[in-house]
Amino acid sequence: MSSAKERRTSNQITIPTITTSQSTPQTPREQKKKKILFKCALTNTISDVLTNREGWAQTQGDDWQFFWVTREWMTTCYDKHKFTEKQLICHFRNDFELTRKDFLIKNYKKARKAKEKSGVDVATEFNFIPSSYVLPAEYHLFVEEFRKYPTDTIWIMKPVAGAQGKGIFLFRKLKHVQEWKKKDSSGSEALPYVVQSYIHNPYLVGGKKFDVRIYVLVTSFRPMNAWVHREGFARFSHSRYSTESVDDAFVHLTNVAVAKTAADYDPERGLKWSLPKLFRFFKSMHGQSKVSKTMNDLAKVIIESLKSVQNLIIQDTHCFELYGYDILFDENLKPWLLEVNASPSLTASSQEDFELKYRVLNHMIDVLDIEKKWVARYRSQL
Template sequence: MLTKLCAEDCGPPPQNKMLCLFASHISQGEMKEEKRTSPAVAMVGFIQGCKWQMQQLRQYLTAKHGFETVQTLFKEIDNIFIRSLLSVQKTIINDKHCFELYGYDILLDQDLKPWLIEVNASPSLTASSQEDYELKYRLLEDTLHIVDMEGRLTGKEKRVGGFDLMWNDGPVYTDVGLETLGSSCLVANTHLAYFKLQTAGPKGAYSSQKKKEGEGRSCIRYRCGLTNTIQDVLNQRPGWVEVKDDGDWDFNWCDVGWLRENFDHSYMEEHVRICHFRNHYELTRKNLMVKNLKRYRKTLEREAGRLEASKCDFFPCTFVLPSEYHIFVEEFKRSPGSTWIMKPVARSQGKGIFLFRKLKDIIDWKKDGSRSEEQKDEAQVESYVAQRYIENPYLIAGRKFDLRVYVLVTSYIPLKALLYRDGFARFSNTRFSLSSIDDQYVHLTNVAVQKTSPDYDPEKGCKWQMQQLRQYLTAKHGFETVQTLFKEIDNIFIRSLLSVQKTIINDKHCFELYGYDILLDQDLKPWLIEVNASPSLTASSQEDYELKYRLLEDTLHIVDMEGRLTGKEKRVGGFDLMWNDGPVYTDVGLETLGSSCLVANTHLGCVNDRQKQLQQLLKPFPGQKRT
């Protein structure tokens, strides 16, 4: 665990015989991404890529290891500061005009031994959050108090603001310790992480600073690797200018191939945004999605019981082939004659998918499972998932369909997710039947598959708007039944995101627009089929184009490159905030039904009066008048 510590060396007198050192006790613990697999990180692995205040860290360690152990640890850290400064005391050219604010980076190993990693002469003073801003504001304010250009100090102070004098040509001891413990017990005058100062920078200074950064840019430079609806949305956004090839950009809507090749080599400034998280595939590759969901369900069962774990029973029985072939065969033989579906783990648009009922149909994967490692390296067989096929799908006019729903994640730590009100149902073009498992037009609802059907009508298409579907289901099954169904669908979104929260590498520059595929069975139970990191943005009709245009426009509103939002909005356009480090509830529900009845802030398939809401919410773009 890297611990960022700050110390101020006010410098010895011109004779260079005395060292005067103040140490701040208002610093923070910082988790750096590149260290997330070190042994000590396991203690607080749930804060990957984030910061803890030093007080939080000290409380955590004290609760886990005891007061005396942690007291010894912090004494050893104090020793690092003193010894490192003494090591250069005779080397540094002393000048009474100079002072230095050092940023120490300390690593703790699993035996709680502190190691000095490096010392920074210019520790970062850029804030990553409001709390971080206030900490650094206090730090710098107290630094100026000690430099004392106004001449308000006597020079005999043992403490100034958050700084404690720890060395003054020798160790400095606390007066409180002498009074309390007796003169024979000398207590070092260091209080790293004992308490937090109550003084702070101006309220809201960080957020206003962030907003000014957005307003200060004359234009937003974007790069787009796609040529469909997103390109139109970006082109028509006021103040946005496209850059080509290697030009500098502020916003990048890239494909996952570009991300894989370039993300790790790209330096991104504070304001820059990109449309994928680094390891988005933990949720969007079929095999990894199932692995993470199974692990999450086991954790829930162990920690919260079977009832809570049962809320994750929304994905079909699934095995990864060829690696889990033998386990799959055991399950296959338990239910002879049942139908299974095979899907390549990393392909989309229905490519490579087929149904089977006999083991001989997948004999190639069985052979691969028995080959040696050398043979596997020579000719790697593509990984597939074998999944129990939903043989009783809900049918409308005798046809199978699934749902495409859009979820936007702007942060994983803390988890912040928004659900889009619009979506659609994708229908197969042929009546459903299990008599012919080889007919892809019956079993696959992907538009890329259905539009190749001989009787496909491009004008009618094969989609229903989500509002149409919800109205149909409500008319047929009643309001309460459909309300329960959509609550269960919301549960799928939340549980699937929580299953990868500790696995996804969180990055403030990243966001992700997921396309969820949900299948309903005849009992109105929703099943998660897959999650897409790059849901198709190519329109199949004018209605489809308008839906995706609205979706992408609202996505850009939330990413908010222009700095027009406060960050507290529960709704932006067609997006509703459904999770913000915990469930979000609608204000209307609280007022209407009473505070004891909490109503989730999700409105999938409900009225999307986004234009009216946006006019009330957003101020005009620079140079625009409000209409």
């Protein structure tokens, strides 16, 4: 492998880059020596991983074997693209069945109903998403449910396709939803949202709420082949938890994009913990037996959520997906699924964050085992 030097991005993250052949266009002969040709539509950590992977070379043509595509490419190009035997992309065609909040809820409820019909006690065996409704379609069902709860119950509203905490708000009174439900002055319908009962008893560390990002690689839905990466991270809210105010995003939301808007935000201050560190903390507080049960429950959440869409996702051997699962633990260490991301952020907020994401992505490619599968085929054709 050619020698490398270090460069720094604008946010002072040290990234290794190849300084020889990567800096100049390669001839077809040089590219063949590299054997694995890739394209990458992003310029963050995944680009660095692919650029620095031994035996890989970037191409601007259609002769790629690995393409890190965007959602826009999936929408506009996937159906028209004629895949060769050795081409692989990073999304399934209809991954929204799992990753759009309204579809996630719909498929969860369908799977839960099927479990209940088969005799499963769903209250204990299949209960990992809070009570949820898709608005405006299920508005009247939500109102019926709302009136069953105490008047001080907190609910949370999320846009079905939102990200980075945008559009999320909490409320206690039905009038806030009624105002949202009204048509705007142009007469257009309200945008679809998911409303959920708010998990009022989150596990707190240092008085702060947090959620956990877990990376799950799926290479096939039929048969189901999935891997959970050991590394992930916990994201802490900027401010200490309290239910006195439902309007303070710094208290209730853990998104880095939200925390960055705080006047005193410092990316190195410690708003993230690694997943191993979090579970070591859990073990010190609750013992190995309790933590082992929590980890088993967490694995079940991931497995059951994937199974709920197993027969819906369009199976394609040219596709894989790295999902970002967002999990919240309550005070009893019960895991609750908040959402699943088809395009989890690969932009690093700190040096530690970059190194973690770099390892996750590098290990992902190891699991895909592209070199062994395709280089062997290439050599057999020589």
